[in-house]
Amino acid sequence: MKAGRFKQWAAGIAAMALPVLAFAQATDPKPWQLNMGQGVTAQSANAYSAHMFALWVCVIIGILVFGAMAVAMFKFRHSKGAVPDKDFTHSTKLEIIWTVVPVVLLVLMAFPATSKLIAMYDTRNAEMTVKITGFQWMWKYEYLGENVALTSRLDRKSDEIRQSKAVPTAADHAHYLLDVDNVLVLPTDTKIRFVITADDVIHAWWVPALGWKQDAIPGIVNEAWTEIQKPGIYRGQCAELCGKDHGFMPIVVKAVPKAEYQQWLAAEKAKNAPAPAPAPAAPAAPAPAAPTEAQPQGSSTPNTEATAAAAPQHAPVAG
Numbered sequence: 001m002k003a004g005r006f007k008q009w010a011a012g013i014a015a016m017a018l019p020v021l022a023f024a025q026a027t028d029p030k031p032w033q034l035n036m037g038q039g040v041t042a043q044s045a046n047a048y049s050a051h052m053f054a055l056w057v058c059v060i061i062g063i064l065v066f067g068a069m070a071v072a073m074f075k076f077r078h079s080k081g082a083v084p085d086k087d088f089t090h091s092t093k094l095e096i097i098w099t100v101v102p103v104v105l106l107v108l109m110a111f112p113a114t115s116k117l118i119a120m121y122d123t124r125n126a127e128m129t130v131k132i133t134g135f136q137w138m139w140k141y142e143y144l145g146e147n148v149a150l151t152s153r154l155d156r157k158s159d160e161i162r163q164s165k166a167v168p169t170a171a172d173h174a175h176y177l178l179d180v181d182n183v184l185v186l187p188t189d190t191k192i193r194f195v196i197t198a199d200d201v202i203h204a205w206w207v208p209a210l211g212w213k214q215d216a217i218p219g220i221v222n223e224a225w226t227e228i229q230k231p232g233i234y235r236g237q238c239a240e241l242c243g244k245d246h247g248f249m250p251i252v253v254k255a256v257p258k259a260e261y262q263q264w265l266a267a268e269k270a271k272n273a274p275a276p277a278p279a280p281a282a283p284a285a286p287a288p289a290a291p292t293e294a295q296p297q298g299s300s301t302p303n304t305e306a307t308a309a310a311a312p313q314h315a316p317v318a319g
């Protein structure tokens with residue numbers, strides 16, 4: 001009986017200690033995960049180490065304080081003949097100690113935390129920029145300067161399950177409410193700057209594995225950056241209560257090696273670019289071949305440019 005109870009306690013304590021000790025929580029949160037994850041960026045690693053430092057400081061303080069209380073209660077108890085010191089009013093030495101020690105601890109924690117925070121907001125020297133716009137209830141991603149844009153909404157299957165009002169199980173959908181139709185594809189080992197805004201109400205773009213969240217506010221452009229170290233799928237959600245479907249605008253980041261990203265980008269560009277161009281160019285070209293050269297050339301080029309520039313950018317936006 002006693003051994004069984006001990007085993008139960010040991011298992012419980014081990015389960016609680018595991019996430020603290022394990023350094024394998026790289027990506028998405030797991031069920032019953034107690035500690036925060038390490039994520040896959042330098043920023044998330046910074047946040048994790050700052051958190052662990054503060055946690056261990058708290059653990060040591062807890063052990064010292066509760067230990068002292070336990071000693072006081074058991075060693076100096078009435079039944080053992082302890083007599084309270086009725087003349088004690090204060091101790092200057094003690095007061096100095098319990099003021100100086102916390103100040104030193106706070107300064108010790110503030111220094112690394114501040115330098116990490118400053119690095120977190122330094123978006124300089126980014127190799128590419130992605131504009132993120134929050135809508136009720138989806139995200140739009142624009143790869144600035146690449147003429148590639150996509151909207152990302154809740155996947156069809158999650159939507160069907162939620163509309164059916166059935167209670168979903170992991171068997172129905174492994175990533176229920178955490179999947180999207182179009183994922184945000186990003187290269188690894190690349191400093192990526194994000195400019196984040198919203199079209200209607202305040203949203204917040206949050207992927208825990210990247211180590212930060214940023215508000216998306218109409219009329220304001222916020223900045224953030226990331227450099228993903230490990231290829232993989234990283235999931236997140238809107239983190240600002242933005243309306244009735246706030247819980248149904250997940251985020252999925254697919255981080256791929258640089259070469260694979262370039263391939264994907266080229267394919268996306270190919271999808272966007274040629275569609276509007278050939279239609280107006282084809283009939284104009286064969287006709288003026290013989291008579292004059294200067295005029296038709298001049299008139300055909302701005303024509304294709306104008307259509308190419310105007311057409312694809314805003315096509316996928318919907319209210």
Ligand SMILES: [Cu+2]
Binds near residue numbers: 202239240246249
């Ligand atoms: Cu939202």
